[in-house]
Amino acid sequence: MKIVILAGGSGTRLFPLSREKYPKQFIKLINHSSFFQETVKRFTSKFSLDDFIFSTKKYYTFMIKEQLEELKFKTDNVHFVLEPIGRNTAPAIALCAKYALDKMGVEEEEVLFVTPSDHFISPRDAMLRYFPLTEKLASQGYIVTFGIKPSHPETGYGYIKVGEQLEEGSFKVEKFTEKPDFKRAVEYVSSGEYFWNSGMFAFTIKTLKEEFQKYQPEIYSLIFENSYEEAVERFEELPDISIDYAIMENTDRAAVIPCDVVWSDIGSWDAVYEVFPKDEDCNVKKGNVITYDTKNSMIIEKGKRLIVTIGVEDLTVIGTRDVTLILKRGESQRVKEVVKLLKKDIERKHYVDRHVTEYRPWGSFTDLEVGDRYRIKLITVKPGEQLSLQMHYHRSEHWIVVKGTAKVTIEDKTFYVHENESVFVPKTTVHRLENPGKVPLVLIEVQVGEYIEEDDIVRFEDKYGRV
Incomplete structure (x- = not known):
């Protein structure tokens, strides 16, 4: 079989x-x-x-x-x-x-x-x-x-x-x-x-x-x-x-x-409530959650915040870094209606597509702050992995290493950047970031430019076949 x-x-x-x-x-x-x-x-x-x-x-x-x-x-x-x-x-x-x-x-x-x-x-x-x-x-x-x-x-x-x-x-x-x-x-x-x-x-x-x-x-x-x-x-x-x-x-x-x-089939938040263990007040709680005088509710926090509920019943509250969903229990089949509305909203449809944290074959990145002409990310590269050899037309990047050792290629030069050190990557410069070490490489990336979306990447080489 x-x-x-x-x-x-x-x-x-x-x-x-x-x-x-x-x-x-x-x-x-x-x-x-x-x-x-x-x-x-x-x-x-x-x-x-x-x-x-x-x-x-x-x-x-x-x-x-x-x-x-x-x-x-x-x-x-x-x-x-x-x-x-x-x-x-x-x-x-x-x-x-x-x-x-x-x-x-x-x-x-x-x-x-x-x-x-x-x-x-x-x-x-x-x-x-x-x-x-x-x-x-x-x-x-x-x-x-x-x-x-x-x-x-x-x-x-x-x-x-x-x-x-x-x-x-x-x-x-x-x-x-x-x-x-x-x-x-x-x-x-x-x-x-x-x-x-x-x-x-x-x-x-x-x-x-x-x-x-x-x-x-x-x-x-x-x-x-x-x-x-x-x-x-x-x-x-x-x-x-x-x-x-x-x-x-x-x-x-x-x-x-x-x-x-x-x-x-876990087809709704009501289904999640039904299968998960509950406390003495029939609440499902996961993450950084405090309930006071709360009954028959489900509160799940998957971001970095504290969720507190007081004097409520029959609620579902789901928190992430960028979205908080609050609905009455029994209404979770209507979530798909909200998703349809978001998909039609040009300004908000990205909420349906991706999390604040996005995963890649080499690791992940988390948006810490996004503003007009700038974007700040927390990047984690797994041991032995590397980003593609790439270039950006519309943004420069500044990398500050928080943990581990980065192997950096800029044009025809390759060098190492250690904890509490930084490197600047100008626009239209061919570059690559690698983790040659045995521990995850963690760094802060500050992007500045007139266009800071993910599709401003021109790849020349990539071990994951994304060229």
């Missing part, structure tokens, strides 16, 4: 913590681990990293490698399937199957277990107990889904109606229903015949190919009748469609295994 982890989503339903350049799967909310890291740990007691395929975007690969390295994994030969453009889960899963055949040399009888990377499951490795039955059903030609017993009439989840029993602990799927209205959700829950669709699937590559050929011939022919490289090249020609709509709502080969686990 191979584990396919879908990690390419850029959803912002947990705004302001989740943003397009740092989406939900990489946020660290659970015991200092991200949802992505928890997903990997869920299966590594049984599988090695060689058995994983990560379906993602090129921009996220360095984040994935960094988070895997935090778990003490070597990342030299990680299996990445990079989507050139977002086309939803059906094309992504088909491309992963093609990668497994062409690049990993597996047979068509190999079982693929597909899981999102941003869900919450407790106990963490509970899904492993269902794997023997999963492999048995998948080897019999079924597409196996995993159902969660609904605890309330949720309208944000898909539902699975069970049919006749198969092997003990599994059933044929009678039908799938995507996100019903509240009245119908109440009917489903009260009937006892429906389970939430967890979004996890298992099947052999042979079965998957047959169902794509039957129900999605366009996807089948482009991916499975071409080489992997050709499929990637033509990926943008594929329809934007989920595996649920493409296959699961049409197939007569679907089976469901009801799972006795605590599960959530």
